[in-house]
Amino acid sequence: MAPVTEYFIFGEALVLGLSSGPACLASCGPVLVPSLLAERAGVRRGTRYLSTFLGARFLGYLLFAAVAWELGVLVALPPALRLSVVGVIHVLLAGVLLWYAYSVGHACARSCGSELVTIGAVRKRGISGPAALGFLTGLSLCPPFVIASVRAAELRSAVAALLFFAVFFVGTSVWFVPFISLGCVRRSQAVTTVARMAMVLIACFYLCLGLAMLMGRNVYGH
Amino acid sequence: MKIQAKLGYTAAGLTVLAAVLVPFLLYGLFTKGFAALGLHVDEMYSGGPKVRTIKTAAYSIVIHRPVSPHMLQSEKPFVQLDWKPVSALAGHVSDVVDVDGDGQPDIRVSFDVPKDPKTPLRVNVEALNPHYEAMRNVGKERFSKLIVRVDDAILVRVPLAQR
Amino acid sequence: MATEARILPHREIAARSIGRSVLLTLPIVLWSLLIFSNSFRQSNRSVQMAGIITAVFMIALFFMMMRTWSTYRWRRWFFVALGLLFPVGFIHTVMVMRGSMGIPMEEMIAGRTPFCFMPIPLLILPAALTRTVVFPGSILPGGGMSSSGIAAMVGLWLAITLVVGKGWCSYACFFGGIEEGMASVPKRAKLRKIDPRWRYGPWAVLLAMVLLSLALFEPAYCMWLCPFKAVSEYVAARNTLGMVQNGIFIALFAGLVVVLPLLTKKRTQCAFFCPFGAFQSIFNKTSVFDVKIDRTRCSPCVLCQNACPTMSLTKESIAQGETLMSCMKCGACVDVCPKHAAVWHIKGTEVAVKPERARLMLLYAAWGMAVMFGGTIIAQGLAAILHVFV
Numbered sequence: 110m111a112p113v114t115e116y117f118i119f120g121e122a123l124v125l126g127l128s129s130g131p132a133c134l135a136s137c138g139p140v141l142v143p144s145l146l147a148e149r150a151g152v153r154r155g156t157r158y159l160s161t162f163l164g165a166r167f168l169g170y171l172l173f174a175a176v177a178w179e180l181g182v183l184v185a186l187p188p189a190l191r192l193s194v195v196g197v198i199h200v201l202l203a204g205v206l207l208w209y210a211y212s213v214g215h216a217c218a219r220s221c222g223s224e225l226v227t228i229g230a231v232r233k234r235g236i237s238g239p240a241a242l243g244f245l246t247g248l249s250l251c252p253p254f255v256i257a258s259v260r261a262a263e264l265r266s267a268v269a270a271l272l273f274f275a276v277f278f279v280g281t282s283v284w285f286v287p288f289i290s291l292g293c294v295r296r297s298q299a300v301t302t303v304a305r306m307a308m309v310l311i312a313c314f315y316l317c318l319g320l321a322m323l324m325g326r327n328v329y330g331h
Numbered sequence: 332m333k334i335q336a337k338l339g340y341t342a343a344g345l346t347v348l349a350a351v352l353v354p355f356l357l358y359g360l361f362t363k364g365f366a367a368l369g370l371h372v373d374e375m376y377s378g379g380p381k382v383r384t385i386k387t388a389a390y391s392i393v394i395h396r397p398v399s400p401h402m403l404q405s406e407k408p409f410v411q412l413d414w415k416p417v418s419a420l421a422g423h424v425s426d427v428v429d430v431d432g433d434g435q436p437d438i439r440v441s442f443d444v445p446k447d448p449k450t451p452l453r454v455n456v457e458a459l460n461p462h463y464e465a466m467r468n469v470g471k472e473r474f475s476k477l478i479v480r481v482d483d484a485i486l487v488r489v490p491l492a493q494r
Numbered sequence: 495m496a497t498e499a500r501i502l503p504h505r506e507i508a509a510r511s512i513g514r515s516v517l518l519t520l521p522i523v524l525w526s527l528l529i530f531s532n533s534f535r536q537s538n539r540s541v542q543m544a545g546i547i548t549a550v551f552m553i554a555l556f557f558m559m560m561r562t563w564s565t566y567r568w569r570r571w572f573f574v575a576l577g578l579l580f581p582v583g584f585i586h587t588v589m590v591m592r593g594s595m596g597i598p599m600e601e602m603i604a605g606r607t608p609f610c611f612m613p614i615p616l617l618i619l620p621a622a623l624t625r626t627v628v629f630p631g632s633i634l635p636g637g638g639m640s641s642s643g644i645a646a647m648v649g650l651w652l653a654i655t656l657v658v659g660k661g662w663c664s665y666a667c668f669f670g671g672i673e674e675g676m677a678s679v680p681k682r683a684k685l686r687k688i689d690p691r692w693r694y695g696p697w698a699v700l701l702a703m704v705l706l707s708l709a710l711f712e713p714a715y716c717m718w719l720c721p722f723k724a725v726s727e728y729v730a731a732r733n734t735l736g737m738v739q740n741g742i743f744i745a746l747f748a749g750l751v752v753v754l755p756l757l758t759k760k761r762t763q764c765a766f767f768c769p770f771g772a773f774q775s776i777f778n779k780t781s782v783f784d785v786k787i788d789r790t791r792c793s794p795c796v797l798c799q800n801a802c803p804t805m806s807l808t809k810e811s812i813a814q815g816e817t818l819m820s821c822m823k824c825g826a827c828v829d830v831c832p833k834h835a836a837v838w839h840i841k842g843t844e845v846a847v848k849p850e851r852a853r854l855m856l857l858y859a860a861w862g863m864a865v866m867f868g869g870t871i872i873a874q875g876l877a878a879i880l881h882v883f884v
Contacts, residue, residue: 131623132401139705302691306698307705314706314718321735339842342782343855346657350859353653354529354866362649366633370621372644373711376602376630401624401711471599471732479600486603 118264119276125260126280129253133281136251137166139311140206140242145291146304147213155292159285162243167278169247174258174274175267189325195250196322199315202245206312209238210305253281374398375474378411378486383432389419393484394430397491400475407464407490409475412440415484420444430463430489438463440487442478454478456489464490515560521858522556526865533873540884544876551575551872552865559857563850565825569664569864570674576868577671579875581725586878588727596730602630608727609644611651611667612720613713615773616703620711628711654867658860659781660774663764663822665864668871669722673763676755677803683759692766693805693820700769715769721746765804765820775819783856784839785828787815788846791835798827798836815845823856 141162148158247254257277261270294300332340349357371377379395393413400406410430414420425441437460442452456466464476466489471477478487510518526549533545555568562568588595597607607630620628627633627644635643654666663670699719706714717729718739724747731737746767754762764771778784787798792812799807806821817827827836837849838856 135708139702139709142705143701298691299694299697302694303697303701306695307702310698310702311706314702317738335842336844337842339782339840342842343840343852346782347855347859347862349653350657350862351525353657353863357653357656358646358649360649361652362645365648365652366643366645368625370625370627370633372605372631372633373626373628375711377605378603401626404711474599474603477599479598479603481600481604 118269118273121260122257122273122276123280125257126253126277127283128280129256129277130281130284132253133251134284136249136253137246137285139314140202140246141285141288142291143304143307143311144206144209144238144242145288146294146296147210147301147308148292148296150292150294150296152289152292155289158239158292159289161237162239162246163282163285165237165240165243166247167275169244170254170274170278171271173248173250173254174261174271191250192322192325196319198245198249199319199322201319202242202249203312203314203316203319205238205241205245206308206315209242210308210312212238213301213305373401375400375404375406378488385428387426390414390416392426392428394428394432398475406473406475409488409490410463411486411488413484413486417444417448417480417483417485420485424485427459430460435460438489440489442485442487444485448480452478452480452485454487456487458492462492464492466490509561510563512561515557518560518854519553519557522861522865523553525862526553526869529866529869530873538877540877540880541873543880543884544873547876548869548873549865552861552869556857556861559861564829565853565857566829569825570678572864572868572872573664573671574675574678575671575872576668577673577675579872580668580671581875583871583875583878584726586875594730595727597727598730602729605630605632607631609642609647610726611647612722612770613707613716614648614651615700615770616707616713616715619704619708623708626711628707629713629716650867654863655774655777657863658823659777659783660771660821661781661783661823661856661860662774662777663771664824665860666867668868669725670761670764672725673751673755673761674803676752677759677761680756680759683757685754685757688758688760688805690805690808693818695766696764696768696772696775696820699767700772703769718742719746721750721763721767723747759803760805761803764822771820771822778819778821782841783823783852783859784841785817785821785823786837786839786845787812787817788835788837789813789815791833791846793833793835795832797830797832801826801830823860828853 144162145155145158148154257274261273261277264270264273375398379398381393382396383394385392385394391414393415395411395413397408397410399408412428412430414424414426421444423441423443425439427436427439429435430437437458439457439459440454441456442454445452451470453468453470454466455468456463458465466476469476469478471479475488475490478485480486509515530545530549533541536542536545552572555572559565559568585595592598592601601607609629609631613629617627617629620626629644631644633644635646651662655662658665699715703715703719716723719742721743723740723743728740728743729736731740746763750763750767754760792815794809794812796809796812799805799809799812802817803824803826804820804822806818807827808818811818825838828838830836834849835846837846838853839845839849840852840855843852
């Protein structure tokens with residue numbers, strides 16, 4: 110492919126990402142906002158959280174894209190299988206959210222410095238909360254991701270498809286930058302408790318949704 | 332009396348006055364203000380604006396603009412067609428409809444019109460144009476795929492086939 | 495804060511004189527006659543009688559508020575009546591119009607789903623971002639059950655909120671009266687120790703529902719969590735999922751509106767769950783009326799804290815002389831305080847200086863709204879009952 114055409118394709122990826130950003134935000138919002146509020150305050154901490162979340166989300170995107178490309182089913186994933194995959198991810202997401210909400214209460218004290226909340230404390234090395242949430246969110250096949258995958262599947266090579274995803278991802282991530290300002294919100298017991306409770310509620314919702322999908326029912330078909 | 336107290340009492344007095352004005356002025360004002368914001372009900376519910384009418388001898392078929400769901404809604408894109416008036420429809424309706432107005436038939440819609448308006452409706456749609464999804468014995472499955480009777484019209488929503 | 499203790503009349507000993515009480519009630523008499531004049535002129539006997547009974551009821555309650563210097567117990571009569579009669583009137587109308595409490599898809603498509611105030615905070619973000627109201631109603635009057643339209647309910651909510659702020663939850667909400675009635679049944683609470691962190695529940699529900707409503711483009715609270723679907727209407731269950739949703743509504747109603755208020759003597763749905771209440775708390779910042787604690791008189795005996803149906807008083811807030819943002823202006827704390835330290839107050843004025851003036855101004859505004867909105871709903875419910883006999 111001529112280099113000029115390649116630039117056009119990546120330009121298309123960027124524009125697609127920028128235009129899909131609000132939908133990505135709305136899709137990730139229920140997971141991102143309460144977990145970000147549950148973290149300790151500070152713009153630096155907020156930036157760190159967001160970078161970890163987005164980085165893990167990016168890994169989730171790439172992993173799914175690479176596996177799907179390898180299996181040749183990037184576009185042709187049967188609806189029933191797609192429903193089951195999303196159902197499993199929703200159930201896992203619910204579990205991580207619940208565990209995260211629990212872990213916030215046990216987050217290390219000031220002596221831990223700038224550590225983000227970890228979930229699970231197996232031998233004192235837990236998984237980074239935002240990383241787990243970001244990764245699962247990246248795997249959850251939100252509509253903007255599906256649109257990008259349709260376009261990426263038309264490219265000739267796996268590398269080109271992955272690069273397309275990467276540029277698309279950068280376009281969507283621009284919209285997440287303002288969320289750093291949530292780090293400025295003063296963290297009182299009220300804010301942390303509200304965030305944890307909201308995470309539990311949203312986890313219950315994702316659990317119901319995931320279980321329904323695993324039983325073959327697409328809930329939001331009403 | 333301090334200025335703050337004066338302001339407080341003034342505000343309280345204005346609040347009481349506002350209470351008196353609610354049914355005569357404020358309620359109407361705010362209602363009209365909200366209506367003037369230009370918001371519209373989600374087309375997933377309303378079916379989208381009307382774009383064309385096909386007139387037959389006895390009744391007409393109103394075609395709405397295709398509705399695309401918002402990105403995160405899992406409803407499919409669809410197009411709504413209205414048959415009205417119901418009183419002019421025969422016991423069985425089977426119409427070939429050119430939905431997009433290009434002169435080519437797109438779908439064949441068939442349904443029975445029961446005498447009892449409370450009887451549930453069922454529709455079959457044959458897709459003559461692959462852009463539309465076929466439907467077989469569909470009732471009220473989802474907002475993007477249904478047949479219902481609303482007042483003196485029968486509404487059919489046909490999903491658009493996705494790539 | 496008052497610099498020296500001011501002694502108010504001992505209410506337990508001397509009620510306000512009848513003549514003075516009548517004089518103070520006169521504006522409400524005129525207001526009630528104005529609001530119900532339409533129903534007085536109706537040819538339908540049940541509507542006429544309902545209008546008269548309601549007007550007399552509201553006037554009598556206000557008179558008693560004036561005579562006895564207390565607010566809460568008389569306001570509670572109105573609020574419980576509203577909570578009980580709203581479902582009566584609403585369900586009666588629903589059954590007459592469509593024969594079922596379940597909303598069929600036809601009604602949603604036709605834009606005839608009646609709009610209640612609860613989803614207002616959930617619809618703001620989708621409306622702001624896409625100019626779309628994600629509710630199956632009509633902006634303007636749509637006929638059927640949606641005779642007023644979304645704009646009318648929003649207009650009414652805005653107008654009443656401008657006047658009473660979070661007093662909406664004590665003088666306008668047509669759902670809260672059920673649990674207030676339940677909470678008043680037992681003499682003593684069986685469950686007395688409630689973790690104060692549950693007070694943050696409404697904010698958590700609000701945050702979760704706002705985010706989910708934006709993600710799913712639907713009023714998530716109405717679809718999944720509203721306990722009052724059990725006494726109004728709900729999306730007709732067409733499949734297992736619909737049954738699950740209806741099961742959730744019934745379970746939440748039974749738990750939060752019936753059982754927990756009986757056990758705790760608190761308005762548990764309002765205090766620990768209602769996202770609209772959390773949203774309405776913001777308007778306490780704009781309201782000119784509030785409740786203050788005169789620290790020169792306060793013991794503290796914490797009777798006010800125990801009496802508050804929504805846990806809007808804590809030891810820390812009492813020490814600071816104020817209530818929390820969640821205060822509904824119901825008057826329970828003011829009426830229970832033996833030292834008259836908890837007082838009605840107008841922002842900017844001195845605490846405990848002429849608190850009765852503040853109460854009067856609040857009550858004229860709030861009771862005016864109660865007669866206009868709640869009174870009309872009570873009359874409709876009464877008319878539905880009287881229709882059987884008259």
